[in-house]
Amino acid sequence: MQDFFYGWYLKCQSDTQTLAVIPAVHNTKNKRTCSVQVITEDDAWTVTFQADLFRRTNKNIFIGENRFGEKGIRLSIRTLQLTIRGKLDFGRLSPLKYQIMGPFALIPFMECRHSVWSMRHSVMGRMRVNGKEYTFQNALGYWEGDQGRSFPKEYLWTQCFFPGGSLMLSVADIPMAGIHFTGIIGVILWRGKEYRIATYLGARVAWIQNRRVRIVQGDLELDACLLEASARPLKAPANGSMVRTIHESASCRASYRFRKKGCTLFAFETDRSSFEFEYFS
Numbered sequence: 001m002q003d004f005f006y007g008w009y010l011k012c013q014s015d016t017q018t019l020a021v022i023p024a025v026h027n028t029k030n031k032r033t034c035s036v037q038v039i040t041e042d043d044a045w046t047v048t049f050q051a052d053l054f055r056r057t058n059k060n061i062f063i064g065e066n067r068f069g070e071k072g073i074r075l076s077i078r079t080l081q082l083t084i085r086g087k088l089d090f091g092r093l094s095p096l097k098y099q100i101m102g103p104f105a106l107i108p109f110m111e112c113r114h115s116v117w118s119m120r121h122s123v124m125g126r127m128r129v130n131g132k133e134y135t136f137q138n139a140l141g142y143w144e145g146d147q148g149r150s151f152p153k154e155y156l157w158t159q160c161f162f163p164g165g166s167l168m169l170s171v172a173d174i175p176m177a178g179i180h181f182t183g184i185i186g187v188i189l190w191r192g193k194e195y196r197i198a199t200y201l202g203a204r205v206a207w208i209q210n211r212r213v214r215i216v217q218g219d220l221e222l223d224a225c226l227l228e229a230s231a232r233p234l235k236a237p238a239n240g241s242m243v244r245t246i247h248e249s250a251s252c253r254a255s256y257r258f259r260k261k262g263c264t265l266f267a268f269e270t271d272r273s274s275f276e277f278e279y280f281s
Helices: 102-104
Strands: 004-013 018-028 031-040 044-050 054-057 060-065 067-070 072-078 083-090 113-130 134-147 155-162 165-176 179-190 193-198 204-209 212-216 220-228 232-236 239-260 264-275
Touching: 004 113, 004 239, 018 067, 018 239, 018 264, 031 054, 031 232, 031 239, 044 232, 083 134, 102 212, 113 165, 113 179, 134 155, 134 165, 155 220, 155 239, 165 212, 165 220, 179 204, 193 212, 193 220, 204 264, 220 264
Parallel strands: none
Antiparallel strands: 004 018, 004 134, 018 031, 031 044, 054 060, 060 067, 067 072, 072 083, 083 113, 113 134, 155 165, 155 264, 165 179, 179 193, 204 212, 212 220, 220 239, 232 239, 239 264
């Protein structure tokens, strides 16, 4: 059996609450399992299921009684650590104009492939997590996915909603054919326009240090800074097996600035950012 993982990340956020859910399936050696991870501002949980409970169609994942996809999320899980039950409905999705990986989607044997299903959509419904009620009314949602063998050894990922838009950025160490390079994929959806930032469009890292990154691509410039983390542990794949621990701040303080031709299109600080900073130097 080939080492492999496939998973989605679905984030739902109101003005006061954040809930992200990660359904996934993973193969390693002769073992196949599936899981659901749940992350909030306060905690994170991983629940493992038998592999035969996993079923996927193009736009839906089913794990037992739990469903994830274009219409929303349905959860019914009860373990010693986590009891979660509820239903969240999604509005119209905002997909990208074309695949986030661009031409890199055609390259075989990549360690990890990324997808973005919706940059911004409405979320309505309720979810009860260990007795705490999460209520989403005219809230916002984001949906992406990953597949491959392993998460990058070092990477940065962030996603944030803001008035009139949504953004995501991923910067990662990419091994390929015996060499390593820094891969960049990012999208800024602002005032109905999609700005794409990517290695295959000439994007480069101007600097990355102290939980800050600056990306430059032609006349575009994006700054992102993790100001105050609220990191919770999540499981991530290494050769198909969910044995690596990463840390995500599902709702934390961060700042962003986006410039074009030297003119600032937007700059803001928020306490509603999602951020992973897995660079070690």
